[in-house]
Amino acid sequence: MLEKFLLTLDIMWKGMFGIFAVIILITFIVMFIQWLEKTLINKSNKTE
Numbered sequence: 001m002l003e004k005f006l007l008t009l010d011i012m013w014k015g016m017f018g019i020f021a022v023i024i025l026i027t028f029i030v031m032f033i034q035w036l037e038k039t040l041i042n043k044s045n046k047t048e
Helices: 002-047
Strands: none
């Protein structure tokens, strides 16, 4: 019984870690896209 419970906890923490890692990855991708967009807009405004 305890062995099955520990196995389920092992599966659960791996799944939760995966979800957390994907959320962090998506957050960094969005931040990078916003930074890139701001940088490109500033460069285009300076050339005008």
